[in-house]
Each structure stands twice: as C-alpha cells, then as structure tokens.
Amino acid sequence: PTGYMENSISYSAIEDVQLLSWENAPKYCLQLTIPGGTVLLQAANSYLRDQWFHSLQWKKKIYKYKKVLSNPSRWEVVLKEIRTLVDMALTSPLQDDSIHQAPLEIVSKLLSENNNLTTQDHESIIVAIAPLLENNHPPPDLCEFFCKHCRERPRSMVVIEVFTPVVQRILKHNMDFGKCPRLRLFTQEYILSLNELNAGMEVVKKFIHSMHGPTGQCPHPRVLPNLVAVCLAAIYSCYEEFINSRDNSPSLKEIRNGCQQQCDRKPNLPLRLLHTSPDLVSQEATLTESRLKPVIVTSNEIHVEVERNNTANQKMTAGVGNDSEPNLIDCLMVSPTCSTMSIELSAQADRILGCYVEILKMLSDYDDWRPALASLLQPIPFPKEALAHEKFTKELKYVIQRFAEDPRQEVHSCLLSVRAGKDGWFQLYSPGGVACDDDGELFASMVHILMGSCYKTKKFLLSLAENKLGPCMLLALRGNQTMVEILCLMLEYNIIDNNDTQLQIISTLESTDVGKRMYEQLCERQRELKELQRKGGPTRLTLPSKSTDADLARLLSSGSFGNLENLSLAFTNVTSACAEHLIKLPSLKQLNLWSTQFGDAGLRLLSEHLTMLQVLNLCETPVTDAGLLALSSMKSLCSLNMNSTKLSADTYEDLK
Numbered sequence: 001p002t003g004y005m006e007n008s009i010s011y012s013a014i015e016d017v018q019l020l021s022w023e024n025a026p027k028y029c030l031q032l033t034i035p036g037g038t039v040l041l042q043a044a045n046s047y048l049r050d051q052w053f054h055s056l057q058w059k060k061k062i063y064k065y066k067k068v069l070s071n072p073s074r075w076e077v078v079l080k081e082i083r084t085l086v087d088m089a090l091t092s093p094l095q096d097d098s099i100h101q102a103p104l105e106i107v108s109k110l111l112s113e114n115n116n117l118t119t120q121d122h123e124s125i126i127v128a129i130a131p132l133l134e135n136n137h138p139p140p141d142l143c144e145f146f147c148k149h150c151r152e153r154p155r156s157m158v159v160i161e162v163f164t165p166v167v168q169r170i171l172k173h174n175m176d177f178g179k180c181p182r183l184r185l186f187t188q189e190y191i192l193s194l195n196e197l198n199a200g201m202e203v204v205k206k207f208i209h210s211m212h213g214p215t216g217q218c219p220h221p222r223v224l225p226n227l228v229a230v231c232l233a234a235i236y237s238c239y240e241e242f243i244n245s246r247d248n249s250p251s252l253k254e255i256r257n258g259c260q261q262q263c264d265r266k267p268n269l270p271l272r273l274l275h276t277s278p279d280l281v282s283q284e285a286t287l288t289e290s291r292l293k294p295v296i297v298t299s300n301e302i303h304v305e306v307e308r309n310n311t312a313n314q315k316m317t318a319g320v321g322n323d324s325e326p327n328l329i330d331c332l333m334v335s336p337t338c339s340t341m342s343i344e345l346s347a348q349a350d351r352i353l354g355c356y357v358e359i360l361k362m363l364s365d366y367d368d369w370r371p372a373l374a375s376l377l378q379p380i381p382f383p384k385e386a387l388a389h390e391k392f393t394k395e396l397k398y399v400i401q402r403f404a405e406d407p408r409q410e411v412h413s414c415l416l417s418v419r420a421g422k423d424g425w426f427q428l429y430s431p432g433g434v435a436c437d438d439d440g441e442l443f444a445s446m447v448h449i450l451m452g453s454c455y456k457t458k459k460f461l462l463s464l465a466e467n468k469l470g471p472c473m474l475l476a477l478r479g480n481q482t483m484v485e486i487l488c489l490m491l492e493y494n495i496i497d498n499n500d501t502q503l504q505i506i507s508t509l510e511s512t513d514v515g516k517r518m519y520e521q522l523c524e525r526q527r528e529l530k531e532l533q534r535k536g537g538p539t540r541l542t543l544p545s546k547s548t549d550a551d552l553a554r555l556l557s558s559g560s561f562g563n564l565e566n567l568s569l570a571f572t573n574v575t576s577a578c579a580e581h582l583i584k585l586p587s588l589k590q591l592n593l594w595s596t597q598f599g600d601a602g603l604r605l606l607s608e609h610l611t612m613l614q615v616l617n618l619c620e621t622p623v624t625d626a627g628l629l630a631l632s633s634m635k636s637l638c639s640l641n642m643n644s645t646k647l648s649a650d651t652y653e654d655l656k
Contacts, residue, residue, distance in 0.1 A: 009034060011059045019053055030056070054094050061088060062102055069110050075121055082107060082128045090131055100136045104129065108141040122149055123158050130162045137170060143182035147189040154193035163190050164207075171211055172220045177229050187226075188234050195355045204355065208362050217368045224369050227359065228376050234356040235392075238349040239385040343389045350391075357395040364402040374403050374414035380425065387428065393435035397442065400425050404446045412449045426450070431471035440475045443468075448482040451489075458493055458608050461486070465495050473508050476515060484515045488522045528557060529584055536560040542568040549578045556581050563587055570594035570617070576602030583609035590615040594641075600627025607633050617641040625651040 009032065016033040020040070028049040030041040043049035065085045072078040089103045107129055111117070117125075126149065138146060146166075150159060167190045170183050177184040194203045211227070212218045345353060363373050377399070386392045403425070406412055417424030428435040430443040450460060464472060464486060476483040487505050489495075496502050509515035537560045543552060552574060564585050569578070570592045579602035582588065588610060594617050603623055606613070607630040614636055618628075624646045631637065632655060640655070 005039070009039065011056075012063050014056065014060050017053060017056045017060065019049070032056070054092065058088075058092060058094060058099065061085075062106075065103075066106055069106055072110065072114065075117070078110070079121075079124055079128060082125060086129055086132055097136075100132050101139070104132055104136065104142060105139050108139045108145070111145045112141045119153060123153075123156065126158050126162055133162070133166045134169070137174070137180070137183060138166065138186070140180075140182045143186040146186050147182075150186075150189040150193040154196035159190065159193050163193075167191075168211065171223050171226045173222065174226055175222065177226065177233075184230055184233055187230050191230070191359070192234075192352065192355060195351070201355070201358055204359065205362055208359065212366055212369070218366070224363065224372050225376065227363060228373065231356040231359055232381050234352055235386060236383060238345055238353045239343075239383050239389075241349075242343065242345075242385050243383060343385060345389075353392060354395070357392065360396065361398050364399045370402065370406055371408060371410045373399075374406075374411045378414040378424065379418050380423070380428070387434055390437070393428075394437055397429065397435070397437070400429055401442060401445070404442065404449050407449070407452075412446070415446050415450065427467075430468055431474065439478070440471055440480070443471060444475055444480050444482045447472075447486060451482075451486070457489075457605065458495070461490055461493060461495050465490055469501075473505065476508050477511055479512045479514060481514055484509060484512070484518050487515075488518050492522055492525070531560060534560040535562040537563050539563050540566040540568075542570075543572050543574075545571040547572040547574065549574050549581075552578050553581050556584075561585060566590040568592040569596055569598075572596055574598060576600070576605075578602065579605040582606065585610075587612075589613060592617045593621055594618075595620040597622060600624055603627035604630045607631050610634070612636050615639040618645055619643040621645060629654065631655060 013034050014032055015035070018031045018033075020029040020031050021027070028043045028046050030043070030049060030052055032039040032041065041052065043052060065081060068081050069078060069085075085103045085106070089100050092099050107125065111125065122145075126146075146163065149156070150163070153159070167187050170187055174180065174183055191204060191207070194207060195201060197203050208227070211220070211223050213220075218224065360373075363369055380387070382392075400415070403411055403415055415424060415426045417427065423433075426443075426446055427433055429446070430436060431440045436443070447464070451457065472483045472486050476487050487509055491502065491505060496505065506519065509519040541561075541564055543555070547569070552569070552572075565587050567582070567585070567588060567590070571594065573596070574593075575597045576599045578598070582591070582602075583605060589612060591606075591610075591613060598618070599622050603618075604627055606616075611634060613634055616631075616634075616637060616639070619641045620643070622645075623642075625648050628642065628645070628647060628651050631640065642652075
C-alpha cells in the first residue's frame with residue numbers, strides 16, 4: 001500500500017526500527033517492523049529521516065523501561081536498568097528537555113510507589129540519576145524523595161556530593177518558587193542538612209559564599225531572591241503551627257491574604273506617651289486597684305501607659321491636655337496581642353529559625369546584595385508571631401543595623417515603611433516599637449543615617465515630631481548627639497507649633513552639656529538669620545568664578561541680603577552643601593547654578609524651602625532624575641534649564 005497511513009501504530013507495537021537506503025535512488029526511508037508485517041516511511045531528506053529514527057528509538061525504549069520499572073522484582077536488576085536508562089538519555093543525539101525529564105519522571109514514580117526501600121537503595125538510585133540532574137530540575141515527587149533523604153540522613157555524602165550541584169542550579173536558574181514549591185522545600189531541607197554537619201553554620205557560610213562567588217559582584221541575579229524566598233518560607237514554617245493554634249489569631253490563609261476578621265479579634269490598645277505630673281501619678285495610684293496594671297516605662301521625664309476604654313482613664317488623659325494640643329503626641333502603637341505573647345518554639349523549629357536568621361545575617365554582609373535584600377525585606381514579610389518573638393527580633397536586629405549603617409540611600413531608605421499608614425523597620429525598632437530591646441541606640445543610628453540623606457528633611461522631621469517626639473526627647477536627655485541635633489532642627493524649622501512643647505524641648509536641650517552648646521549655636525544662627533533676612537542689601541549678586549561654599553557662606557554672613565532676588569553662582573566650585581545658606585534668602589527668585597557641582601541633595605533642599613523661586617538654571621550640573629523629580633513641588637517655577645544633565649525622558653514628561 002502507498003500514500004498515508006489509514007490506522008495509527010502504537011509505539012509499544014513496534015518491534016524494530018531500521019534505516020533504509022538505495023545506492024542509485026535518493027530515497028530516505030525507515031522500516032518499522034510490527035506484528036503482521038512492516039511499514040515503510042519516506043522522509044524528504046536524511047536529516048528528517050534521522051530525526052524520525054532517533055525519536056522512534058527513544059520512544060520505543062522509554063516504553064520498555066516504563067514497563068520494566070513499573071513491576072520491580074529484584075532491586076539489583078532495577079538499579080542496573082536505571083543506569084542503562086540514564087546512559088541512554090545522556091548519549092541520545094536528540095536535543096529536547098523531555099529526553100532528560102522522562103527518565104527522571106520514571107524514577108520518581110518508581111520511588112513514590114515503593115516506600116520499603118533501604119537507605120542503601122536510596123543512595124544507589126540517587127547516585128545513578130545524578131548525571132541527569134546536572135542540567136535539569138528534579139520533578140516534584142523526586143524532590144519529596146530528596147527531602148526525605150536530607151531529613152533522615154543529613155550527614156550522608158550523597159547530600160554533599162550529589163545534592164550540592166542540584167541546589168546550586170536551582171538557586172541560579174529557578175524563576176518562580178510559587179510554581180515549583182517543592183524545589184524550594186528541597187533547597188530548604190538541603191541547607192538544614194548542611195547545618196547538621198559537624199562544622200554547622202561554617203559549612204552553610206561556605207555554601208552561601210560559593211553561591212555569591214569570589215568577586216565583589218554576584219554574577220547570578222536570581223540567587224539572592226531565591227535564597228530570601230527559602231529563608232522566609234522556613235521562618236514562616238517555624239510559627240505556622242503556633243499561628244493556626246491560637247484562638248484569637250487570624251488563620252494562615254487570612255495572614256497570607258493580608259486580612260483579619262475584626263469582629264473576631266480583640267481591638268488594639270494604642271499606647272499614649274504622656275508627660276508625668278504629680279496629679280497624674282496620684283490618680284494612677286488610686287486607679288491601679290480597680291483596673292489591670294498599666295504597662296509603664298520608667299523615666300525621669302515621661303512614661304508610657306496603655307490607654308483603655310474606661311471612664312477613669314478618660315478622665316486621666318483629659319487632665320493632661322486637650323485633644324487638639326497635647327503636651328506630647330501619640331507616638332507608640334503596639335498590639336498587645338503581639339507584645340504579650342509567650343512564644344516557645346519546639347527544639348526543631350528553634351534550630352530552623354536560628355539557621356535561617358543566620359543566613360539572612362550572612363546575606364546582609366555582602367555589599368552588592370544589601371540593596372536588593374533591603375528592598376525585599378522592606379514590606380516586613382514575616383508573620384506577626386515572629387515579630388512578637390523576642391529571639392527572632394533580637395537576631396534580626398543585626399540585619400537592620402547593617403541597613404542603618406549603609407550610606408547608600410537605596411539601602412537605608414528601606415528602613416521606612418512601604419506606604420503611608422503601614423509600619424516599617426524604623427517604627428518596629430524605635431522606642432516603644434514591638435521589636436525594640438535597647439535604649440534607643442539603633443533608633444538613633446537609623447535617624448542619623450536617614451537625616452543625612454533624606455531629601456525631604458522637613459517632611460522627615462514632621463513625621464518624627466508627630467510619631468517619635470517622646471523617644472527623641474528621652475534620648476536627647478541622655479546625651480545622644482543625633483537626637484540633640486534633631487530637636488535643634490525642629491526648633492530651627494518651626495516644626496513644633498505648641499509653645500509648651502517648644503519649652504519642653506528647650507529644657508531638654510539645656511539639661512546636657514552637648515544640648516546646651518548646640519542650643520546656643522542655634523540661637524546664634526537665628527540672630528545671624530535675622531540679620532541676613534533684614535531688608536536691605538543688593539537685589540542682584542554674582543560670585544566670581546572658582547568661588548567655593550566657604551566663600552559664599554562668608555559673603556552671606558557679612559551683611560543683610562533681605563532684598564536679594566537674583567543670585568548667580570555660574571562657573572563656581574559650589575556644591576550641594578551651599579543649599580543650607582541659599583534656603584535662608586527670603587526674596588530669592590532667580591538662581592543660576594550653571595556649570596557647578598550642585599547635585600541632587602542640594603536640589604531636594606531647595607525644593608522644600610525656596611517655594612518662591614521662579615528661575616533656575618541647572619545646565620551642566622551633575623543632577624539626576626532623583627533630584628529633578630523633587631522640583632515638581634515648586635509651583636512658582638517659571639523657567640528651568642536642564643541642558644547637559646542626566647535628565648530622562650520620563651522625568652521630563654513628569655515635570656511638564
């Protein structure tokens with residue numbers, strides 16, 4: 001018969017496949033031997049014929065091995081067949097993912113259906129299929145088998161010799177653990193098995209270093225996100241049983257969806273920062289017997305008390321001041337359901353927690369990984385039970401400290417919350433925060449680094465005044481220089497409107513030597529500012545070329561410049577540091593910074609204070625999109641020159 005086949009032929013019915021050719025006829029054929037005869041297939045060329053030949057051979061053998069391995073009798077025979085199957089896959093000229101995946105799936109099914117294998121059988125099978133795993137992810141069932149081996153025999157040499165390259169490949173190439181959760185679980189169990197070795201965390205540390213590489217820049221962009229995903233999942237598993245067993249906690253599903261059923265939850269009790277007074281203390285003593293004992297942080301100046309919904313407490317808080325102008329502001333919002341938890345993990349969960357928190361600490365030590373790590377942890381991707389666990393927050397403090405010490409803005413800016421109304425690491429580790437376990441040293445460190453680079457300095461000071469004024473005053477009272485500077489800036493920028501609060505800040509500053517010195521300097525600056533802003537002086541001023549920041553400061557301190565409207569600093573050597581002097585000019589409308597070293601930091605400061613500026617020349621300055629975007633708040637700006645800057649098309653459209 002000729003033409004097309006009328007009936008299909010099953011692969012299992014094919015007994016033999018042979019290549020056919022004729023010397024004088026350019027025909028390329030395959031001969032299939034089947035029960036009852038043969039079939040001749042003709043291809044258009046030799047390449048297509050060879051493709052058919054190897055594909056049919058492969059399919060025929062796969063069916064054979066499926067049949068042989070589906071009913072194993074003797075395991076020594078099974079092991080021999082597995083090795084032959086692996087060799088066939090490795091030597092096949094076919095280039096397709098299924099060539100290596102099909103044998104892995106056959107072995108995976110074999111293992112899932114036979115649970116009575118000895119440990120030696122396990123290891124022999126793993127070693128036999130190891131060559132196929134060098135360039136392929138293991139199937140889900142095989143991952144389960146590997147996980148079981150890691151748990152039962154963590155010190156086996158198979159873990160080090162066979163699993164290490166497999167896990168390295170997963171971390172380097174996996175794109176989404178959400179689609180392959182068992183790959184993540186296998187990676188998690190592998191790392192735990194490394195931690196069970198004699199050297200423990202030293203072996204894990206060497207593994208992390210091998211993933212990063214010897215250079216200062218990791219060449220594999222997927223390694224860090226995958227490692228963080230494994231760490232987060234492992235840490236979450238430590239608290240999963242605790243989350244599900246608590247009567248008043250949201251379920252695991254609710255937590256993952258970011259929602260809580262408020263009708264079933266106890267309402268949060270806000271903590272209010274109150275100024276101590278003799279009357280308040282006496283009232284508190286009389287009320288203690290009739291209500292629960294308040295939570296108090298002792299101090300010479302302030303105390304923190306849980307605000308409760310009862311009449312006596314309302315009278316007490318009303319006596320401190322009215323709601324519109326309190327002595328100090330509400331600055332501590334802590335959920336007592338978290339802060340009063342007594343969390344005791346099992347020994348196994350405790351080991352898992354210690355291992356993976358230690359890995360997060362290792363990741364934070366790599367400079368090139370720190371920006372991405374800070375970004376991944378900025379949303380605080382941990383359950384509330386973990387944040388209420390003292391051991392966890394104490395260990396994680398090292399990571400937050402590393403973020404606070406990094407001078408790069410993309411790193412330490414991640415200490416702040418992702419969006420308004422949501423707490424960030426800055427709030428959690430500040431005094432009164434659920435994770436704070438010191439006297440505010442980390443809080444002061446975070447404030448210092450954020451103030452040094454925060455482009456919205458005034459806005460940042462406002463947020464501190466609204467939420468953290470009490471801790472700032474307490475630390476300043478103890479002589480912390482950063483907090484003393486913060487309080488001085490609040491007074492200098494008129495952040496605090498309440499006169500009583502201003503007097504409390506001044507008293508706090510004058511109670512220490514460093515505070516008294518800085519307050520005196522502030523008063524001197526204020527006197528100089530009044531003289532500078534006094535009406536009079538020139539309306540136009542041009543500095544000579546090569547003038548510096550110091551020259552500008554010296555000039556502006558020499559007299560009154562209250563009438564100065566046009567200032568040209570073109571072709572001088574001024575930098576962003578001169579912005580501190582420029583923002584003090586009350587009438588400035590035109591500013592020329594052509595060909596200077598004035599950068600983003602100075603531009604952000606100008607955009608906050610020089611709201612009346614109309615003309616700004618930034619031609620040939622090193623400003624970038626990060627600084628130029630801040631100009632959108634300058635509503636009076638009429639003319640803006642950004643020639644020869646690093647302005648992008650998107651920022652240009654935004655500014656328009």
